Amino acid sequence: MTDPTTQALAVRDLTKVFGQHVAVDTLSLDIPRGSIYGIVGPNGAGKTTMISMVAGLARPTAGRAWVAGHDVWEDPLPAKQAMGLLVDGVPVFDRLSGREYLQYLGGIRGLPQAEVEQRATELLDALGLADAGPKYIVDYSAGMTKKILLAGALLHNPEILILDEPLEAVDPVSGRHIQQILRRYAERGGTVVLSSHVMELVEGLCDHVAIIHQGRVLAAGHVDEVRQGASLVDTFVRHVGGRDLDDDTLGWLR
Numbered sequence: 001m002t003d004p005t006t007q008a009l010a011v012r013d014l015t016k017v018f019g020q021h022v023a024v025d026t027l028s029l030d031i032p033r034g035s036i037y038g039i040v041g042p043n044g045a046g047k048t049t050m051i052s053m054v055a056g057l058a059r060p061t062a063g064r065a066w067v068a069g070h071d072v073w074e075d076p077l078p079a080k081q082a083m084g085l086l087v088d089g090v091p092v093f094d095r096l097s098g099r100e101y102l103q104y105l106g107g108i109r110g111l112p113q114a115e116v117e118q119r120a121t122e123l124l125d126a127l128g129l130a131d132a133g134p135k136y137i138v139d140y141s142a143g144m145t146k147k148i149l150l151a152g153a154l155l156h157n158p159e160i161l162i163l164d165e166p167l168e169a170v171d172p173v174s175g176r177h178i179q180q181i182l183r184r185y186a187e188r189g190g191t192v193v194l195s196s197h198v199m200e201l202v203e204g205l206c207d208h209v210a211i212i213h214q215g216r217v218l219a220a221g222h223v224d225e226v227r228q229g230a231s232l233v234d235t236f237v238r239h240v241g242g243r244d245l246d247d248d249t250l251g252w253l254r
Contacts, residue, residue, distance in 0.1 A: 005069040008033040008160050008191035009054060014063035016049050016215075023049045025215035026063065031193055031208070036186050038202035038223075039195040040232075041212035042240050047195045048088060050212070051164055054193075056080055057089040068159045084153035086146075087164040094138035098129055098148045101137060102155055109156040116155070123151040126181060128174050142169035150178065154185075161185065163194040167201060179205050203232040213240045 004010030009031040016024040024046040031037045041047050052058040054065045056072050056079065065072040068082035093101055099120055106116030124133045127147040132140065137148060146169055153161055161182070167175045182192050182205065196202055202209055203223060209232065210220035218239045219226045227235040 002030055004030070004064075004066045007031055007066065007069075008035070009037075009065070009067050009162075009193060011050070011054060011065045012063055014050060014053060014065060015061045016046075016053060016058065017061045023215055024053070024060075027212070027215060027217055029210055029217055029220060031191065033191055034186060034189055035208045036182060036192040036194070036206045038206035038209040039193065039212060040197070040199065040202055040209060040236060041195075043197075045212045045240075046215035047212055048164055049215075051087055051162060051193075051195060052089060055083060055085050055087055055089075055162055057087065081156075082159040084156065084158035084161045085163075086149050086153045086166055087162060090149065092137060092145065092149065094140075094145075095136060097134050097136055098124060098140070098151075099133040101148060102151060105152045105155055111156060119155055120151075123154060126177065127151055128177065143171055143174065146170055147174060147178075154181070158190070160191045160193065163192065165196055166194055167196070167198065199231075199233045199236060203227075211236055211239050 004012060007030045010029065012028050014024055014027045015022070027050060039047050049058065053060045054067065054072060056076055059073070067079040070079035070082070072079045093104065096104060102120040102123065103116055106120070124130050127150065129144065129147055129151070132144055137145060140148065146166070150166060153163070167178060170178065186192055206223060208221065209223050209226050211218045211226065223232065
C-alpha cells in the first residue's frame with residue numbers, strides 16, 4: 001500500500017476487540033484526496049466502529065489511522081481540525097436552536113463571528129432549514145436533525161468529511177441537495193468518506209467503494225473496478241453471501 005501520509009485518510013491493520021468479539025480485524029484501507037468514498041457492509045460488519053476509530057471517538061485495540069497525513073492518536077489536534085464529522089457519538093445540543101448550534105460550533109473552531117453568521121445562513125438555506133434556524137433542535141424531525149448535524153460538519157470547511165448514513169431519514173428533495181453539496185465539495189478538493197446501506201446512493205454518488213464484512217475489507221477501489229460490470233448490489237451480495245428465499249419459506253404469509 002502507499003505511504004499513508006499522502007492519503008486523505010488511511011488505516012493500517014486497524015483492530016477493535018470487544019471482549020471475545022472482533023469488530024474490526026486488521027483492516028487496512030487508503031482513501032485518496034478528492035474522492036467520494038463509500039463504505040458498505042451488512043449490519044455488524046464493523047463500518048461504524050471503524051469510522052469511530054478514524055474519527056478519534058474510539059481507541060483501537062491495535063493498528064493506526066491517519067487523517068490528512070496526521071496520526072489520529074499520536075497527533076490528534078491537526079487530524080481532528082481537518083475533519084468534519086456526522087457520526088454516532090458527536091453530541092447534539094438539542095436545547096439550542098439550529099442557528100445557535102452553528103454559532104456554538106463556529107466559536108469552538110475559532111472562526112470570526114461574521115464569517116460564522118454568513119456560513120450559517122448559507123448552510124441553513126442550502127439544506128432547507130432557513131425557517132427552522134430559530135427553532136430548538138429538540139423539536140426537529142429526525143431528517144432535520146441529520147441536516148443540522150451535516151451543516152455543523154461543513155461549517156469550518158474541513159479537508160475531509162466523515163459521514164455515517166448521511167441521508168438516513170432525509171426526504172428525497174433534501175437528499176438530492178445534499179448530494180449536490182457533496183459533489184461540489186469534492187470537485188473543489190475536499191474528500192468525502194460515507195457509510196451507507198443504500199447501494200444506489202453509493203453507486204450514483206461515490207467514485208470509490210470498499211465492501212466490509214466481519215471487520216475486513218473484501219474489495220476496494222474505483223466503483224467500476226469493484227463491481228466488474230455487475231450492479232453494486234449484486235457485487236455486494238456475491239462478496240458477503242446471501243440467498244434467495246425458496247417458495248416454501250413463509251408459505252403461510254399472504
